[in-house]
Amino acid sequence: xxxxxxxxxxxxxxxxxxxxxxxxxxxxxxxxxxxxxxxxxxxxxxxxxxxxxxxxxxxxxxxxxxxxxxxxxxxxxxxxxxxxxxxxxxxxxxxxxxxxxxxxxxxxxxxxxxxxxxxxxxxxxxxxxxxxxxxxxxxxxxxxxxxxxxxxxxxxxxxxxxxxxxxxxxxxxxxxxxxxxxxxxxxxxxxxxxxxxxxxxxxxxxxxxxxxxxxxxxxxxxxxxxxxxxxxxxxxxxxxxxxxxxxxxxxxxxxx
Numbered sequence: 001x002x003x004x005x006x007x008x009x010x011x012x013x014x015x016x017x018x019x020x021x022x023x024x025x026x027x028x029x030x031x032x033x034x035x036x037x038x039x040x041x042x043x044x045x046x047x048x049x050x051x052x053x054x055x056x057x058x059x060x061x062x063x064x065x066x067x068x069x070x071x072x073x074x075x076x077x078x079x080x081x082x083x084x085x086x087x088x089x090x091x092x093x094x095x096x097x098x099x100x101x102x103x104x105x106x107x108x109x110x111x112x113x114x115x116x117x118x119x120x121x122x123x124x125x126x127x128x129x130x131x132x133x134x135x136x137x138x139x140x141x142x143x144x145x146x147x148x149x150x151x152x153x154x155x156x157x158x159x160x161x162x163x164x165x166x167x168x169x170x171x172x173x174x175x176x177x178x179x180x181x182x183x184x185x186x187x188x189x190x191x192x193x194x195x196x197x198x199x200x201x202x203x204x205x206x207x208x209x210x211x212x213x214x215x216x217x218x219x220x221x222x223x224x225x226x227x228x229x230x231x232x233x234x235x236x237x238x239x240x241x242x243x244x245x246x247x248x249x250x251x252x253x254x255x256x
Contacts, residue, residue, distance in 0.1 A: 024053075025053035025054060025055070026053060026054075027046040027047070027051055027053050028053060028054050028213070028252065029046055030216075031044070031213075031216035031217075031219060032044070032046065033221075034216070034219050034220075034221060034223060035223075037221060037222075037223070038222065038223030040190075040191040040223070041190060041191060041194040041223050042191070042194040042195045042197070042198045043194075044197075044201075044213055044215075044216060045198070045201060048201055048204075048205060048211065049205060050172075050201055050204035050205045050209065050210055050211040051201065051210075051211050051213060052171070052210050052211065052212055052213075052252040052253070052254060053252065054251060054252055055251060055252060055253040055255060056251070056253075057250050057251050058250050058251075058253040059250060060084050060250075062249075062250055062253055063083065063084070063246060063249065063250060064083070064084050065131040065132045066091060066130075066131070066132045066133070066134055066249075067090075067091050067092075067093060067128075067130035067131075067132070067133050067134070068091060068092055068093065068133075068134045068136050068173075069093045069094070069110075069121065069133065069134070069135055069136065069137065069157075070092060070093070070094050070100075070134075070135075070136035070137060071094065071099045071100055071101070071102075071136070071137055071138070071139050071140050072094075072098050072099035072139075072140075072235075072236060073136075073139060073176050073235065073236050073237060074092070074136040074173070074242075074245075075092055075094050075098045075099060076098075076236055076237070076242060077091075077092060077242050077246070078091070078092040080239050080242060082239075082242055082243060082246060089113075090113040090114055090128075091113075092113065093110050093111075093112075093113065093121070093124060094110055094111070095108065095109075095110055095111065096110075096111045096118060099140060100137070100140070101140040101141055102137045102138055102140065102141040102145070102150065102153050102154060102157075103140075103141045103144075103145060103149070103153055105121060105137070105153055105156070105157045106153070106156060106157075107120070108120070108121065110124060112124050112127070112128075114127070114128060121157065121161075122160055122161070122164055125161050125164050125165050125168075126164050126165070129164075129165040129167065129168055130165065130168050131168065131169065132168070132169045132170075132171060132254065133161065133165075133168050133169070133170050133171070134171045134172075134173050134212070134249075135154075135157070135158065135170065135171070135172050135173060136173040137154070137157075138150070138154075138175040138193075138196055138200065139175050139176070139178075139188070139193070139235070141153070142175065142188060142192050142193055142196045143184070143187045143188045143192070147195075147199050150196060150199055151199055151202075151203055154199075154200065154203055155203060155206075155207065158170060158172075158203070158207055158209065159207065162207070169210075169254055169256075170207075170209045170210075171209060171210045171211070171212055171254060172200050172201070172203065172204045172209055172210070172211050172212070173211075173212045173214050174197040174200060174201075174211070174212060174213055174214050174215040174216075175193045175196055175197055175200070175215060176193075176214060176215060176218055176225065176237060176241075176245075177190045177193060177194075177215055177218050177219055177223075177224060177225040178190060178193070178224075178225055178230075178234050178235050179224050179225045179227060179230055179234035180224065180234065181227075181230075181232065181233065181234030182233060182234035182235045183233070183234075185234065190223055190224060190225075193215065194215065197213075197215050210254050212248070212249060212252060213252075214245050214248060214249070217244055217245060217248045218230075218237060218241055218244070218245075225237075225241075226241075228240065229241030229244065
């Protein structure tokens with residue numbers, strides 16, 4: 001009888017490539033407890049895809065890329081010399097009196113900082129297409145504009161800008177809080193402002209823009225703007241407040 005020995009079996013193991021995934025940055029929830037303490041405030045939707053999360057500090061080079069269409073609380077960044085070019089900066093676009101009202105954006109003439117002539121907003125955008133445009137409007141309309149009116153005017157402005165300057169990155173900035181020292185507190189409250197900010201965030205999602213939660217930056221535990229960050233009028237952030245806002249913008253950056 002002949003016995004045939006079986007050949008040894010060779011097994012080959014193929015290693016699969018490993019893929020490392022980086023978790024997306026998490027929203028800045030540092031002020032979440034303030035909304036829990038103050039239920040009259042509309043809380044921030046921290047799950048919104050429009051909300052800009054924390055980033056590395058992008059420095060003044062990032063701020064230098066920005067133009068602000070704004071009302072008076074943000075306007076003061078210019079006279080206080082908080083931009084790289086100081087008072088020679090062309091980064092603040094608003095009315096000749098240093099403010100504007102959202103409700104009149106369709107017909108209002110702002111001061112073109114390049115030649116000091118008054119022009120419609122859309123004409124200034126066409127003449128000087130911004131790299132990054134921050135929309136910082138709303139405090140002058142929130143007392144009398146309901147959600148439908150507010151969002152109609154806001155969207156009208158933004159969609160026109162998107163058509164005129166399609167390469168411009170547009171960021172919506174929340175309305176800043178106020179203190180009870182503001183002479184019209186009552187007709188404007190932080191409850192109204194936070195509700196308006198929720199409309200702004202929803203529009204950012206709808207229109208493919210980003211959103212900065214600068215409202216929360218200035219809040220104290222009572223749901224009011226911190227007195228030490230505001231001028232005595234209770235409406236306008238002071239130098240420290242606006243510097244804090246710019247620091248927040250630098251560290252919650254839009255990353256190309």
